[in-house]
Amino acid sequence: MRTSRAAQVAAFGAVVVAAQLAASGAGKAFFLTQLTMSAYYTLAVLGLSLLMGYAGQISLGQAGFFAIGGYTSALLTTLDLSSRRGHPAVAALVRLHLATPRPDLFGGQVLGLSPWLACLAAVVLGAAVAVALGVPVLRLRGHYLAMATLAFGTIVSSIAVGTQALGAADGISGVPPFELVPGLRVGGGSADRVPNYYLAWGLVALAMLLLLNLIHSRTGRALAAIHGAEDAARAMGVDAGALKLRTFVLAAVTATVSGVLLTHYNGGIGPSEAGVMKSVRYVAIVAVGGMGSLWGTLTASAVLNFLSLRGYFGAYDDAVFGGILVAVMLFFPDGILAADLRALLSRVAPRRAPGEET
Amino acid sequence: MALLEVDRVSKRFGGVQAVRGVSFRVEEGTVKGLIGPNGAGKTTLFDLVSGFRAPDEGTIRFRDRRVDGRPPHEAAALGMSRTFQNLKVFPHMTALENVMVGRHVRSTGGFVSGMLHTPRSRREERAIAQAALEAMEFVGIAGLAGIPAGSLSYGQQRGVELARALASEPALLLLDEPAAGLNMRETADLAGLIGRIRERGVTVLVVEHDMSLVMSVSDEVAVLCFGEKIADAAPRAVQENADVVRVYLGE
Numbered sequence: 001m002r003t004s005r006a007a008q009v010a011a012f013g014a015v016v017v018a019a020q021l022a023a024s025g026a027g028k029a030f031f032l033t034q035l036t037m038s039a040y041y042t043l044a045v046l047g048l049s050l051l052m053g054y055a056g057q058i059s060l061g062q063a064g065f066f067a068i069g070g071y072t073s074a075l076l077t078t079l080d081l082s083s084r085r086g087h088p089a090v091a092a093l094v095r096l097h098l099a100t101p102r103p104d105l106f107g108g109q110v111l112g113l114s115p116w117l118a119c120l121a122a123v124v125l126g127a128a129v130a131v132a133l134g135v136p137v138l139r140l141r142g143h144y145l146a147m148a149t150l151a152f153g154t155i156v157s158s159i160a161v162g163t164q165a166l167g168a169a170d171g172i173s174g175v176p177p178f179e180l181v182p183g184l185r186v187g188g189g190s191a192d193r194v195p196n197y198y199l200a201w202g203l204v205a206l207a208m209l210l211l212l213n214l215i216h217s218r219t220g221r222a223l224a225a226i227h228g229a230e231d232a233a234r235a236m237g238v239d240a241g242a243l244k245l246r247t248f249v250l251a252a253v254t255a256t257v258s259g260v261l262l263t264h265y266n267g268g269i270g271p272s273e274a275g276v277m278k279s280v281r282y283v284a285i286v287a288v289g290g291m292g293s294l295w296g297t298l299t300a301s302a303v304l305n306f307l308s309l310r311g312y313f314g315a316y317d318d319a320v321f322g323g324i325l326v327a328v329m330l331f332f333p334d335g336i337l338a339a340d341l342r343a344l345l346s347r348v349a350p351r352r353a354p355g356e357e358t
Numbered sequence: 359m360a361l362l363e364v365d366r367v368s369k370r371f372g373g374v375q376a377v378r379g380v381s382f383r384v385e386e387g388t389v390k391g392l393i394g395p396n397g398a399g400k401t402t403l404f405d406l407v408s409g410f411r412a413p414d415e416g417t418i419r420f421r422d423r424r425v426d427g428r429p430p431h432e433a434a435a436l437g438m439s440r441t442f443q444n445l446k447v448f449p450h451m452t453a454l455e456n457v458m459v460g461r462h463v464r465s466t467g468g469f470v471s472g473m474l475h476t477p478r479s480r481r482e483e484r485a486i487a488q489a490a491l492e493a494m495e496f497v498g499i500a501g502l503a504g505i506p507a508g509s510l511s512y513g514q515q516r517g518v519e520l521a522r523a524l525a526s527e528p529a530l531l532l533l534d535e536p537a538a539g540l541n542m543r544e545t546a547d548l549a550g551l552i553g554r555i556r557e558r559g560v561t562v563l564v565v566e567h568d569m570s571l572v573m574s575v576s577d578e579v580a581v582l583c584f585g586e587k588i589a590d591a592a593p594r595a596v597q598e599n600a601d602v603v604r605v606y607l608g609e
Contacts, residue, residue, distance in 0.1 A: 217475070231446055
């Protein structure tokens with residue numbers, strides 16, 4: 001019953017390949033764009049799944065960290081430094097290839113910061129904000145933690161909408177592609193569609209492998225123990241506060257990185273990404289996938305994000321996710337995809353005696 | 359030098375003085391019983407020792423280090439391990455995984471090594487499972503390893519808690535009413551088990567209602583009443599102590 005984690009991830013890889021071949025073969029290669037975007041959202045949701053399902057902490061601020069990543073990278077990579085070429089700091093950046101000239105939309109030349117540098121700055125900022133937020137709010141539990149993180153999300157959203165330098169309601173556009181290695185860049189050109197699809201889902205597979213390893217390790221067990229009976233975990237030597245904080249930061253950093261990558265893929269970011277309804281959506285997806293089920297979360301995220309991005313939910317997009325959250329909490333508190341099929345089947349088929357393995 | 363030295367600790371909750379100026383010592387390699395009627399402050403004292411509460415006054419020294427007011431995980435790291443009166447197993451984890459958590463203080467793998475599943479973390483993981491199974495065998499519950507702890511019987515969950523606490527190879531084992539909810543046969547088994555734990559060189563402090571258990575396993579017994587210590591001596595002397603008799607049997 002317990003297949004190895006590598007085999008699970010390999011099976012997932014086969015599904016990714018099959019989806020690409022099916023989409024391209026059916027002449028619907030444009031589906032790959034939405035699937036790629038789904039992959040980046042999935043990264044953010046997987047981090048949240050670890051936090052909610054394994055550490056037992058809720059966060060309604062995940063979109064805030066996504067936005068911190070996206071906006072930081074967008075802001076830094078769209079800065080034009082060409083007028084300050086003479087400045088020693090800028091000159092040094094150019095020498096280190098951390099600032100490179102590129103053509104702008106109008107045929108001129110701009111000198112922009114390297115996406116690597118921007119990504120690093122985004123991750124540092126996201127992690128720092130997560131620590132600053134996590135230290136006080138992780139003392140709270142349940143509803144209080146939800147409200148505190150919700151407030152954080154609201155603040156980030158207000159800053160995004162209200163700041164001229166961040167493009168206010170329009171957001172930031174003209175974000176350049178992110179060249180990871182020569183020839184492979186995170187960007188939305190249609191020639192790059194297939195490589196970007198594999199890159200994005202490859203990153204999801206990598207994140208999945210790391211997280212699966214983590215939950216089956218000493219640290220993962222300690223997290224599950226905190227979730228199960230915090231006092232007993234502490235009595236066994238688990239520093240619950242420190243572990244919760246690290247998990248919170250890890251979840252925040254996955255959201256930050258996914259924000260960076262999706263912003264480069266889309267070529268921009270707008271304030272809707274920072275919206276509180278995005279955070280609610282992430283929580284809803286984790287709830288559908290099942291608390292404590294990374295594969296369930298991944299499946300729910302891929303499907304629901306894809307449907308949403310294709311516009312199947314129309315004007316009711318946010319309402320659909322809100323409704324899903326309510327329905328799951330009422331009827332499937334353990335998640336629809338994690339619903340115990342064996343338990344359901346045992347109502348139909350006669351129950352086997354305990355210990356009688358198949 | 360005693361392994362545990364509790365010196366004039368007090369704890370007040372609002373208007374209730376739960377523990378008042380209590381001192382006692384637990385010598386290395388012994389079993390100490392802590393008894394008293396309901397509301398005598400036994401569990402509060404336990405929480406003070408294990409770090410779940412901080413005393414208002416007084417000091418607690420474990421292995422010659424101040425532990426009063428320090429968080430529970432630090433006490434655990436110093437070699438103190440406890441069980442709970444109201445069982446606290448991790449219900450969704452298997453019995454074995456529960457006991458593996460007991461090895462937390464004896465292992466070091468962190469976030470990064472866990473995520474990367476390094477050879478070192480794999481070796482450590484095997485060692486953790488091995489030690490956990492040994493603790494389960496010692497307690498006599500190795501057969502339950504794969505079963506989710508939440509679906510075990512009360513007595514079996516007690517066993518899981520004990521194995522979990524022992525898996526950390528503690529210097530001091532704190533047992534909070536380990537016989538609560540057990541039948542007579544299970545209680546007798548428990549007495550035998552505490553004896554074997556003592557033979558392993560583990561010092562034990564046991565809070566218990568069941569007088570026959572405490573009197574049979576303890577080298578020394580301290581008696582609490584309304585937050586104060588009224589006796590502290592060998593079991594036989596305590597049984598003959600006039601104050602203790604009055605508290606337990608009435609005038």
